Amino acid sequence: MIVTILETIGNTPLITIPNSNKADEGQVLLKYERYNPGGSIxxxxxxxxxxxxxxxxxxxxxxxxxxxxxxxxxxxxxxxxxxxxxxxxxxxxxxxxxxxxxxxxxxxxxxxxxxxxxxxxxxxxxxxxxxxxxxxxxxxxxxxxxCFNLLNSEAHYKSTAREIMDSCPGGMKAFIAAVSTGGQLGGISKYLKTYAPDVQIIGVDAVGSAIFGGHSDSYRIPGIGLGWTPVNLDMEFVDCAYKIADEQAFLTARAFARHEGVLMGPSSGACALVALRVAQQLAPGDRVVCMVSDGGERYIQTLFNDEWMEQQGFATAADTETIRTMARQLQPWSMRPSDCSNYRSDLLDSLEVPDSTLRMNSEVLNREYYNQGSSIYID
Ligand SMILES: Cc1ncc(COP(=O)(O)O)c(C=O)c1O
The missing domain is CATH 3.40.50.1100 (Rossmann fold)
Known part of the structure; x- marks a missing residue:
């Protein structure tokens, strides 16, 4: 196969985690986005x-x-x-x-x-x-x-979501993704709620982020969180939300490197921990698809640096059982995320969002498939 570097974007694998995921529970499948040429989703x-x-x-x-x-x-x-x-x-x-x-x-x-x-x-x-x-x-x-361009979620509606459905012909019980701009969760949830409405859609945020409401505070998980609900995410399509603490996200990512040979960043550690929790409540044969947004190499000096972990007051290692126990103790932040939404249409003005974005959004919102059941608020 001879292609340009940009033609290698997408078509990432779904991988299993047999050492952390037991045979008597649901099966966790990680959509492993590290294989994109820029290293992330x-x-x-x-x-x-x-x-x-x-x-x-x-x-x-x-x-x-x-x-x-x-x-x-x-x-x-x-x-x-x-x-x-x-x-x-x-x-x-x-x-x-x-x-x-x-x-x-x-x-x-x-x-x-x-x-x-x-x-x-x-x-x-x-x-x-x-x-x-x-x-x-x-x-x-x-x-x-x-952050404000709806083409972001449309990209995932058109590529990531379809890939996931194609690789899971038997379907899945739950889908899990971390949120910042809402691109991935927004686009994939919209697709799944249209074509596989029984799939439970779970959003993962950081403790300290206000995407699913709550107060804003500082947090260490990179790539996740926002001070408001992003326009790319329609909360009506999200069934449940978890907020994960920094140490839990970092420790889980470390554990998956050590015990599964799978490199992932902290946001994916947070998602994978929730995926283990959801799998623990499901039966063998039930699938839980979990986005792993990037790999671990870009966190060599933080996540994989014992000294840095200690400086944050984090433990440096956890075995599989410790991670499984941590997962078992997780409680959802909300079972009705649409009640906790925190949309901020005023930001379009105060941040002076460009006209090109606003024009693009009107176009996207006019697309018939995009608006099915949508309740996104945007001027
Ligand atoms: C590592 C990582 N995980 C998760 C996300 C969240 O993805 P999205 O912005 O599509 O909500 C991002 C976004 O920057 C990210 O970099």
Whole structure:
């Protein structure tokens, strides 16, 4: 098979975890997104948004891509920019790891570290505002705008969700994904609720994030969480939400490396812990599909660094039984996430979301399949 690097995006495997997952319970299947060429699930949304922008003339040869990203989406855009010859500017924050900064720069992206916190103690709003400002100032630039652009969830509706259904001809009982922009959970839940409505849809967030309501506080899990409910996620399609504590996410990711030979980042550790919990309540033959959004290499200096773990006050190792017990003790944060939604349509104005995003969203919302049963609130 001879292809370009960008043609290797998608078609990731579903993998089993036989050492942690017992034969007398449901079967956990990990959708292993590390195999995308940029190393994470974000390659899918990034290539979809860039292709759509090119098709509509929003991104022209020699153009500049400007995005706010704590790591993975920026890395995907940087890789695509390198392959296609675009200038890429990524706005990160102090939580972005050195490994991610090195990858961004390795792909040739220009990196701006935003250090001003927003009103929730996070950096999302300040990063997005500055990205929008730069996009207004830099000629021939394009803002993919993963947080507010509905093409983000559409990308997963069209690729990831279909792949999952195709690889599970016998169906699945539950589907689990972590949430930040809501792209993956939003797109896949919409698809599953349309074509396999009995699948239980479970969202995973960090303790300290307010996607499913609750108060905002600082947390260490990278790539997960937001101070509000993202427009890409329709809460009506989510049956249940868990919030996972930092140490549990990091320890589970470590345990899967050590006891399954599977590298994953902390957000995937959080999801995999919930997947084990759900499997414990199911019967053999029932499947639980769990997104593993990235691999572990980009967390070498944090997740896989004993000293860093100790500095956070985290344990450094847990055996399979400890992880299984931790899973058994998990309680859902909400069994009716739609009651806890925290949509913030006012942010469209206050963060000065670009007109190109708003136009794109009207187009997406007009697509018949997209609106089936949708209750997303967007101006
Ligand atoms: C490692 C990781 N996990 C989960 C997510 C959440 O995905 P989404 O933004 O599609 O909700 C992200 C997003 O940045 C991520 O980088």
């Amino acid at each position: 974000k390659d899918r949304a990034a290539i979809y948004l860039i292709h759509e922008a090119e098709r509509r003339g929003l991104l022209k040869p020699g153009g500049t891509i400007i995005e706010s990203s704590s790591g993975n989406f920026g890395i995907s855009l940087a890789m695509i920019g390198a392959a296609k010859g675009y200038r890429v500017i990524v706005l990160v924050d102090p939580k972005t790891t050195n490994a991610n900064l090195a990858l961004l720069k390795g792909f040739g992206a220009e990196v701006i570290v935003v250090t001003e916190q927003d009103d929730s103690g996070s950096y999302h709003k300040t990063r997005i505002s500055l990205a929008n400002k730069l996009a207004r100032e830099i000629e021939n630039s394009y803002r993919p705008d993963q």
